[in-house]
Amino acid sequence: MELKISPLLLQLIYGLIISDAGIRKRHANGNGQFYLTTVHYSFAKKICNIFKMHGIDGKIKRHSPGKKMIELGYTHAWRYESEHTTFFTSIFNKWYVNNIKIVPKIKVITPIMLAFWIMGDGHNQKMKQNQSRRLILCTDSFTVHDQEYLVKKFSKIGIYSHLEKVRISKDGVQQLRIVISIARDVNNVIEQIAPIIVPAFTEFKYKIKRSIITRTKFTRLKTKDLKILEQTDPTRAAELHNEKKNKKRRGDYHTNANKKQQSLDRAHRNYEIRLMVKQDLIDLALNEEPGDDAKITEFFSQFSSLTKLQWL
Numbered sequence: 001m002e003l004k005i006s007p008l009l010l011q012l013i014y015g016l017i018i019s020d021a022g023i024r025k026r027h028a029n030g031n032g033q034f035y036l037t038t039v040h041y042s043f044a045k046k047i048c049n050i051f052k053m054h055g056i057d058g059k060i061k062r063h064s065p066g067k068k069m070i071e072l073g074y075t076h077a078w079r080y081e082s083e084h085t086t087f088f089t090s091i092f093n094k095w096y097v098n099n100i101k102i103v104p105k106i107k108v109i110t111p112i113m114l115a116f117w118i119m120g121d122g123h124n125q126k127m128k129q130n131q132s133r134r135l136i137l138c139t140d141s142f143t144v145h146d147q148e149y150l151v152k153k154f155s156k157i158g159i160y161s162h163l164e165k166v167r168i169s170k171d172g173v174q175q176l177r178i179v180i181s182i183a184r185d186v187n188n189v190i191e192q193i194a195p196i197i198v199p200a201f202t203e204f205k206y207k208i209k210r211s212i213i214t215r216t217k218f219t220r221l222k223t224k225d226l227k228i229l230e231q232t233d234p235t236r237a238a239e240l241h242n243e244k245k246n247k248k249r250r251g252d253y254h255t256n257a258n259k260k261q262q263s264l265d266r267a268h269r270n271y272e273i274r275l276m277v278k279q280d281l282i283d284l285a286l287n288e289e290p291g292d293d294a295k296i297t298e299f300f301s302q303f304s305s306l307t308k309l310q311w312l
Contacts (some may be wrong), residue, residue, distance in 0.1 A: 003055040003087055008112060012050065013091065015113040018150075019120025019138070022101060023092040032088030036080045036120075037063055040203045043119070044080040051082055058082040103146035109153050115193035124207045133211040134181040135189060140166055147176055154178075159185045183211035 013034065017023065021036040034051075038044050044060045051058055063079035082088065094104045106113075118124075123136040139147050147163055154161040163176040180186055187210050194208045222241055230237040252259040 003085065005054060005087060009050070009054050011110050011112040012047075012116050014106065015116030016047075016120045017091070017095055017101070018103065018113075019117050019122070021120060023088050023095065025089070025092055026084075031084040031086055032090075032092035033084045034058075034080075034082040034088050034091075037077050038080075038120075039075060039077045041078045043201065043203050044078045046201065048080055056082050056085065056087075101141060103142055103149055106153065109150075109157055111192040112196060114189065115196040118189075118193060118207055119197065119201060119204045122207060124209055126209075131212040132181075132183050133186055133209060134179055135186055136164075137161075137178040137180075139178050140175040144176060147178060150178060154180070159188055161185070183213045186211040187213070 013021075016036060021034065023032045023034050025032050034056075036044065036047060041060070048058050048060055058080055060078055060080050063077045065075075065077065095101055117137065118135065121138045123138070124133055125136055126133050139150065142150075144163075151161050151163065159180060160182055161178050161180045164179045166175045166177050169175050180189060190208050190210050197204050197208055226237050226241055229240070254260070
């Protein structure tokens with residue numbers, strides 16, 4: 001069957017490879033093979049069907065995580081493996097150096113790539129102390145340099161992210177993960193990926209829960225000019241920063257119970273605004289049943305004209 005590779009398929013593959021999917025070559029002169037392991041059979045089936053739309057055959061089989069992993073509570077999963085093709089060999093050469101997965105140069109993190117990245121290996125975590133949420137991308141296996149590169153790519157699309165320490169590996173290396181924790185940026189990501197995940201991939205609808213924003217505007221004491229001054233004269237910058245602080249209001253807040261309550265009431269009245277962009281549509285979508293293969297085909301056809309971008 002003739003391969004018909006679309007920009008959509010490239011973004012899908014990039015999103016899955018940067019999560020926990022991969023490409024392997026059984027020997028140096030062999031062609032590459034795409035593989036994906038998931039606990040959702042329906043997801044493996046949909047990926048299989050999407051690949052078939054592009055002329056790529058594959059198969060799904062039961063996958064055991066191993067005796068030790070089962071003892072730790074991990075369950076059996078499903079594994080999709082494609083046929084070996086030169087197309088996957090070219091992607092292997094881009095994403096692997098000495099059989100180790102890296103992050104190559106990419107043009108931009110697109111909504112489709114981000115959606116499959118989060119479906120593959122992302123977590124939508126609720127914070128215990130409030131109603132906020134954060135997105136955790138499990139990039140432990142990549143180097144610090146690669147992860148810092150991805151953080152910069154997020155900043156290019158207006159999303160602030162940072163690296164957080166996870167654990168020390170067996171080799172003594174500090175492992176990190178990319179975290180998106182600002183409510184505004186979390187909702188920005190959800191806004192981009194929700195139309196892709198729902199209704200075609202409702203197995204992952206729990207990953208598009210939104211963060212509730214209780215304060216939409218903050219006073220920036222450290223303005224741009226102070227940040228510039230900080231580079232040459234940090235002492236003077238700190239002095240100017242302290243001069244901007246309203247010391248009287250802060251003193252009243254801690255010593256005058258009435259003033260404190262008035263301040264809290266004002267903050268509650270002025271800032272407790274919940275950002276609900278298209279929330280009615282998302283709520284409706286979350287109640288729908290998973291789509292069948294025909295719906296998947298129809299869904300992805302809608303994106304064919306929106307994904308014409310060049311990948312470096």
